[in-house]
Amino acid sequence: MTHNSLIDRYKRYLLLEKNLSKNTINAYLTDLQKFNAFVEARQLTYQNITYNHLEEFVAELHDLNIVPRSVARIISGVKSFFRFLVLNEYISDDPAELLEIPKIGLKLPVVLSLEEIDAILGAIDVSTAEGTRNYAIIETLYSCGLRISELTHLKFSDLFFDEGFIRIEGKGSKQRLVPISDIAIQKINDYLLYRKQKKVKKGNEDIVFLSSRGSAISRITVYYYIQQYADAVNLKKKISPHVFRHSFATHLLERGANIRVIQEMLGHEKITTTEIYTHIDRNFLRQEIIEHHPRNKKWDDPTPTQR
Structure with missing residues (x-):
């Protein structure tokens, strides 16, 4: 063969x-x-x-x-x-069995602060159909922690707004239910007012986010707009649609969310994939230590007992 x-x-x-x-x-x-x-x-x-x-x-x-x-x-x-x-018995022995995969250093993902996310959203002109769509896209990417492919394939039949969930088909066609915030729901509904007026290409009727041509928006188009808004606010970080997913997971962990819950929401098969987000921003860590360490505690009594 x-x-x-x-x-x-x-x-x-x-x-x-x-x-x-x-x-x-x-x-x-x-x-x-x-x-x-x-x-x-x-x-x-x-x-x-x-x-x-x-x-x-x-x-x-x-x-x-x-x-x-x-x-x-x-x-x-x-x-x-x-x-x-x-x-499949094409060979009897595996010559690659002992071949070692080189260890690589941990590369922490780029994460945006809430202020940076708000700045990017603030750069969008929501008086236009395009801007309203893009605001909804970025808000949904961040609020739900989606992969860009999951967002571009999002369908109306996957939206359960009354229950506060969306259904996502992730890697390996595995489905999961992800909570969606009230803000993201509102922004999608704002965009749908424009979408109703758009001519939709055949086969894309159930797709939520459409391009200007009436077909499913591409990941390249989403990347282009995100980069455009980041440049508009002079953001120096290397940014992509996936950065909002990283930020979603990191912000949840910083605020005490259970890592197993985050694993489910992100659709990670292995917990080790989610554990990369357990790094904590140094400024956040320092703030927590200053606030809670007993040596830094601000006591009610401003004049401690003299020894």
């Missing part, structure tokens, strides 16, 4: 058995192409690859100055591919 045939079968395995999203599958296959190029350049087959070959491949990745985080992701994909080959 050719390498391309095996990769096609691996793709079906990821889709049908692992139930991964198309974006995740494409990322796996893109990384696997690098390994496949290495294999073919040395006229190897998957059946005769050894651990030493894999070490040579990893060394090549480093020689190409690929960043450690990307190297770790590529190795993870290669290990997944060889597990698939063993599972």
Whole structure:
């Protein structure tokens, strides 16, 4: 069986058995192409690859100055591919079993303060249909902690405003109910007054957020507007739609929300993914210490007893 045939079968395995999203599958296959190029350049087959070959491949990745985080992701994909080959008896032994994924330093996510979020929202001209839509989009991203793909696919049939929830289809087509704030509900309803007047392209009738052409708004368009508003308020942080999700989780944790509840709301399969948000802003931490530490406590009696 050719390498391309095996990769096609691996793709079906990821889709049908692992139930991964198309974006995740494409990322796996893109990384696997690098390994496949290495294999073919040395006229190897998957059946005769050894651990030493894999070490040579990893060394090549480093020689190409690929960043450690990307190297770790590529190795993870290669290990997944060889597990698939063993599972389906294309090979008998897994040469990647002992291949180590390099440890990478913890990269804390960019987080916006409430003041920065309010400043971005304040830069939006809500007297226009476009501005009203964009305000609703950013408010929903932040208030519900959504991924951008979850927002762009949000449907009217997923809105349960009377109950205060929206239904989200996340990674792997897993559904979850997420509470939505009264402010986000109000901003979506404001936008819907304009949306009713828009000509909608066939097949997009149930989509909440539409582009100017009447189809589902794209993630690129959302990114463009967010960057535009950030520039308008001279925000120096590197910003994207995902930053509002990071900010949502961090703000909840800072205010004492249970990490398991946040895990459910974000749709994380593993608690370790959510734990990255347990970092606390230094200013917030210092404020908490100053306020609650007994050595810094402001007593009612301004004149302590003399020793």
